[in-house]
Amino acid sequence: MAKYKMHLLVCGGTGCHASESESLLSHLKAIVTDKGLDNEVQVIATGCFGFCEKGPIVKIMPDNTFYTQVTPADAREIIEEHVIKGRKVNRLLYVNPENKEHIADSKHMGFYKKQIRIALRNCGFIDPENIDEYISRDGYEALAKCLTEMTPQQVIEIMKKSGLRGRGGGGFPTGLKWEITSKSVSDVKYVVCNADEGDPGAFMDRSILEGDPHSVIEAMIICGYCIGASNGLVYIRAEYPLAIDRLKTAIGQAREYGLLGNDVLGTGFAFDIELRYGAGAFVCGEETALIHSMEGLRGEPTMKPPFPSVSGYYGKPTNVNNVETFANVPVIINKGADWFASIGTEKSKGTKVFALAGKINNVGLIEVPMGTTLREVIYEIGGGIKDGKKFKAVQTGGPSGGCLTEKHLDFPIDYDNLIAAGSMMGSGGMIVMDEDDCMVSIAKFYLEFTVEESCGKCSPCRIGNKRLHEILDKLTKGNGTREDIDRLRNLGHVIKDTALCGLGQTSPNPVLSTIDNFWDEYMEHVNEKKCRSGQCKALLQYVIDPENCVGCTACARNCPVNAIAGERKGIHVIDQTTCIKCGACLEKCKFNAVFIK
Amino acid sequence: MAIIKLSESKLEELRNVCKSFNNEKGELINVLHKAQGIFGYLPAEVQEVIAKELNISVAHVYGVVTFYSFFTMLPKGEHPVSICLGTACYVRGAEKVIEEFKRILNVNVGETTPDGKFSLACLRCVGACGLAPVVLVGDKVYGRVAPDGVKDIIAEYAK
Numbered sequence: 001m002a003k004y005k006m007h008l009l010v011c012g013g014t015g016c017h018a019s020e021s022e023s024l025l026s027h028l029k030a031i032v033t034d035k036g037l038d039n040e041v042q043v044i045a046t047g048c049f050g051f052c053e054k055g056p057i058v059k060i061m062p063d064n065t066f067y068t069q070v071t072p073a074d075a076r077e078i079i080e081e082h083v084i085k086g087r088k089v090n091r092l093l094y095v096n097p098e099n100k101e102h103i104a105d106s107k108h109m110g111f112y113k114k115q116i117r118i119a120l121r122n123c124g125f126i127d128p129e130n131i132d133e134y135i136s137r138d139g140y141e142a143l144a145k146c147l148t149e150m151t152p153q154q155v156i157e158i159m160k161k162s163g164l165r166g167r168g169g170g171g172f173p174t175g176l177k178w179e180i181t182s183k184s185v186s187d188v189k190y191v192v193c194n195a196d197e198g199d200p201g202a203f204m205d206r207s208i209l210e211g212d213p214h215s216v217i218e219a220m221i222i223c224g225y226c227i228g229a230s231n232g233l234v235y236i237r238a239e240y241p242l243a244i245d246r247l248k249t250a251i252g253q254a255r256e257y258g259l260l261g262n263d264v265l266g267t268g269f270a271f272d273i274e275l276r277y278g279a280g281a282f283v284c285g286e287e288t289a290l291i292h293s294m295e296g297l298r299g300e301p302t303m304k305p306p307f308p309s310v311s312g313y314y315g316k317p318t319n320v321n322n323v324e325t326f327a328n329v330p331v332i333i334n335k336g337a338d339w340f341a342s343i344g345t346e347k348s349k350g351t352k353v354f355a356l357a358g359k360i361n362n363v364g365l366i367e368v369p370m371g372t373t374l375r376e377v378i379y380e381i382g383g384g385i386k387d388g389k390k391f392k393a394v395q396t397g398g399p400s401g402g403c404l405t406e407k408h409l410d411f412p413i414d415y416d417n418l419i420a421a422g423s424m425m426g427s428g429g430m431i432v433m434d435e436d437d438c439m440v441s442i443a444k445f446y447l448e449f450t451v452e453e454s455c456g457k458c459s460p461c462r463i464g465n466k467r468l469h470e471i472l473d474k475l476t477k478g479n480g481t482r483e484d485i486d487r488l489r490n491l492g493h494v495i496k497d498t499a500l501c502g503l504g505q506t507s508p509n510p511v512l513s514t515i516d517n518f519w520d521e522y523m524e525h526v527n528e529k530k531c532r533s534g535q536c537k538a539l540l541q542y543v544i545d546p547e548n549c550v551g552c553t554a555c556a557r558n559c560p561v562n563a564i565a566g567e568r569k570g571i572h573v574i575d576q577t578t579c580i581k582c583g584a585c586l587e588k589c590k591f592n593a594v595f596i597k
Numbered sequence: 598m599a600i601i602k603l604s605e606s607k608l609e610e611l612r613n614v615c616k617s618f619n620n621e622k623g624e625l626i627n628v629l630h631k632a633q634g635i636f637g638y639l640p641a642e643v644q645e646v647i648a649k650e651l652n653i654s655v656a657h658v659y660g661v662v663t664f665y666s667f668f669t670m671l672p673k674g675e676h677p678v679s680i681c682l683g684t685a686c687y688v689r690g691a692e693k694v695i696e697e698f699k700r701i702l703n704v705n706v707g708e709t710t711p712d713g714k715f716s717l718a719c720l721r722c723v724g725a726c727g728l729a730p731v732v733l734v735g736d737k738v739y740g741r742v743a744p745d746g747v748k749d750i751i752a753e754y755a756k
Contacts, residue, residue: 015727018738052727200683203724238630238667239723277630279665282721296625298664314623357685357726364727395684431684445687449721455664 004042006083007061008032009124013048013210014203014242020072021045021056027075028058032083041083047211049124050365051111054094059106059124066106067092097361097383111362114381116343118351119167119327120367123211128246131253134214140259142333143218147267152182152226159226159329161337163349168194168285168322169400169426170502171348171415174329177319181227181309184317189229191220192313192320194290195236195243198282199398200449202429204353205323207365209236209243212327213250217273219321219329221264224271227319232273235290239280247275282399282453285427286501287312287320289455300455301501322427324353344370348414358395358431359386371412374404378432389434393517397426399446399453400506402513403439422513424506438535439518440525444472446510454503461504464495468511475522476536478529485522489515534596537581541597544585546571548593555585555594601640608646610635615650622651625661629668638672666720674709674716676754678702681731683722690744691730695719697747714754 010016010025028043049057054068060082067078070092081087093102094109106112117123126133134140146155160175181189193216197205209216220232236244251273254260262270276294284290284299291313293299312318328350332340341349348370354377357363361383368377374394378384385391393403396413402423404411411417415425433442447469456462468491471484492508499505515522524530531539544555544564551569556562563579566572572593574585586594614631618624628647633639639662641655648655662668680686680695695717699705702715709716725731728740732750739750 014723014738015725018725018728018731018740052725055727197724198721200687200722201685201726202722203726206724239720277627278667279626279630280667280721281665293626294623296623296627296661298660355726357729358688363685363729398684429684431688433688437688442688445684452666 005040006042008041008043008078008083009046009059009061010043011047011049011055011057011124012045012128012242013052013055013207014240015048015052016055016057017242019056023072024056024058024070024075027072028079031075031079035079035084037079037083044127045129046126047123047128048207048365050115050120050207050367051362052365053361053363057124058092064105064107066094066104066109068094110380110383111364111366114372114376115367116351116369117367118331118340118343119208119215119324119353120211120365121331122215123207123365126212128211128213129249131214131250131257134212138334139214139330140218142330143221143259144265145333146222146225147265147269152228155222155226155333156182158333158337162332162340163337163344163347164325164328164332164340165348165415166322167324167328167352167427169397169424171425174321174325177309177321178223178226180307181229181317181319184310186317188231188316189227190313190316190318191223191227191229191232192287192290192294192308192318193220193232193234193326194285194287194320194322195234195240196278196284196290197237197240197323197427198278198280198285198453199400199427199429201357201431202355202398202427204355204365204428206240206243208323208327208353209240210246213243213247214254215330216247216323216326217250217254217260219326220273221259221271222329222333223319223321223326225269227317229317229319230270230272232271233276233294233313234273235276235278235284235294237278237280244275244277251275281455282449283455283501283503286503289501290320291318298455300457301503303500324428345412345414347416352413352425352428354428354430356382356430356432359389359434359437360384360432361386368413370414373410373412375409377413377430378409382432385432385434389436391432392435392437393433393439393442393514395423395431395433395442395510396429397424397506397509398429399449400424400502400509401426401429402509403433403442403517404513405517422516423509436533436535438476438531438533439514439521440472440475440531441535443511443514444469444476447472447507450503450507454507458498458500458504460495460498461500461507464491464499465504465507467491468495468508472511475525476531477538478525478536480526482526485515485526488512540581541576542574542579542581542583542585542594543597544572544574545593545595548591550591550593552591554588554590558584558588560584601642603636603640603642603646607635611643611646612650615647620651622653625651625653625658626665629658629662633668638669640670640672671707672709672716673718675714676734677716677718679718679720679733681721681723681725681729681733682719683726683729685722685726686730689729693744694730694732694742694747697744698751701748701751715751 058067165171289299289301308318556564644658732739
């Protein structure tokens with residue numbers, strides 16, 4: 001390999017891809033060639049840096065300069081100024097929102113300071129399409145160590161001791177799962193990687209597969225060795241074309257290098273990986289549903305037990321782990337169980353990747369030690385709430401999780417704390433909401449999702465969630481009663497207790513947690529028919545203040561349904577029965593006479 | 598429902614796809630993915646062919662097609678517009694963007710314009726939450742779409 005003096009790392013994740021990072025990459029490459037720097041400067045596309053808010057990102061190594069929102073037109077300046085003359089392009093540096101200072105080194109950015117990157121260790125550092133780069137960062141070393149120096153049971157012991165728990169949501173101890181599957185007797189066993197990230201607003205797994213596919217492949221081989229399986233399957237969403245491409249490339253390279261196939265690393269152990277495509281069903285994140293989907297059936301869950309570790313894919317013992325869980329495995333083998341167990345809290349070890357999104361300044365992908373507080377995540381890493389608004393709630397765990405509020409901000413995040421607070425870890429989506437969000441509407445939004453995604457097999461989920469949604473709809477339209485809220489609560493608990501799978505057992509969480517934490521807001525919708533954030537359209541009333549109205553007729557002329565009456569230079573009035581609450585009058589009034597009641 | 602005449606060459610392609618998966622019924626979802634790639638959608642006629650090739654009932658195929666949101670039995674427009682309704686996009690105003698598309702194109706979600714140019718759909722999270730709200734036209738991703746930017750997006754394709 002040529003020795004380069006400088007590396008230009010361009011983010012090639014889906015977020016930056018959508019903002020022309022590909023064209024930026026080709027511009028940079030062309031200019032490097034043009035200047036005759038091909039032997040000194042390498043330009044590569046990496047996986048996600050996590051700082052999606054300010055993408056596309058370009059990072060320059062070895063000096064760690066971090067450029068944000070770079071467009072193809074900036075390529076020439078970066079090469080001519082930074083690469084050739086060694087002067088940083090100030091206007092592209094990240095600006096600290098607090099003191100307006102430019103920060104060149106990403107290590108000093110608030111966004112990165114608190115993070116510890118284990119699962120994301122290679123995302124943004126290596127070219128995911130080049131196996132040599134993965135190998136140069138200790139890639140496949142853990143595999144070699146397991147296959148040549150350790151027995152499967154020894155590896156399982158390390159996994160158990162590390163305390164790693166499933167990152168897909170359930171939080172089941174990974175080592176224990178491997179042990180159970182390893183003890184199931186069968187001629188054929190399967191290792192399945194669950195990459196069906198269906199949780200809206202979450203993109204952890206996608207970023208790992210796009211940025212570091214080999215770490216997942218390596219872990220799957222190790223898992224196969226431990227449980228005695230020769231077949232690996234990755235169940236991945238068809239909506240992730242880039243991740244699928246990168247994974248395919250990586251599998252091909254691993255075969256070429258003898259890391260997959262009939263004789264892995266010359267040890268006689270056989271293992272290979274195939275892809276299976278999801279087709280857009282949230283319930284397929286549940287392991288039994290996922291397995292049925294891989295068998296070409298409707299993705300409906302079945303009763304457990306039997307657990308997949310005993311009877312899974314085509315009735316054979318199957319070990320299902322999530323992408324992020326797998327990404328942790330090689331590091332644990334390399335650095336040891338004690339090292340991993342030293343990070344995190346008593347019952348939740350290691351780190352967790354979160355997809356931070358919603359009304360927050362720094363949208364992106366972050367990885368923090370378990371036990372970090374929500375306040376640190378939202379204010380220090382996330383940079384606080386967008387547009388200086390007030391924090392209202394954070395939704396963790398996606399449609400299965402709950403809304404946490406200000407009083408939970410100093411909670412250390414781990415599996416058990418989140419459940420105690422009425423939410424859950426889930427796969428790691430974290431959506432921040434501000435004062436403009438109506439919590440009743442948010443609960444309704446999630447229920448809409450669950451109703452659509454319920455597979456329909458068991459009645460608590462199929463019928464119960466539909467009823468929850470109807471009641472919430474009634475509340476947002478101003479027709480709710482006090483009894484409706486009690487009904488929501490009762491029904492919610494019944495569904496939780498009786499539904500067949502994880503989807504139904506958690507689907508009332510958004511409703512129950514918002515009722516608990518935002519009781520006043522629910523009561524306002526019922527008693528005063530008022531929505532304080534103005535999101536429930538049916539509860540709004542546009543009114544003209546006679547004090548401010550000058551009779552300019554602008555509102556009346558722009559009203560699409562002629563609901564506003566009034567003479568020129570006289571006071572105007574809105575007829576509430578005709579008004580469709582479109583807000584056109586509010587926008588057009590130059591005298592602040594129209595307001596929302 | 599009117600019977601759709603499928604072109605023989607495409608049907609041949611479909612049969613070859615089934616064959617490439619050894620006519621294995623466990624490969625149904627993979628076959629459907631390819632079939633949707635060939636025809637753009639999965640009308641009843643296509644499902645019948647697949648059922649015959651894989652030796653399973655049409656009801657089974659129909660059950661799978663209707664279960665997964667990725668599969669569609671309605672043809673999409675020349676430029677399929679999909680609006681992300683993931684939570685991140687929702688809290689950043691995706692609903693208003695949908696309303697604007699509905700208003701300008703004069704169709705509802707799940708429908709295609711009479712001239713066949715645009716179809717409107719919602720999807721759940723493309724994972725570009727940093728760019729919320731996100732709109733996809735074909736494979737092209739538009740980020741941070743505001744309601745008043747909608748007409749410009751449509752204009753790009755309306756020619």
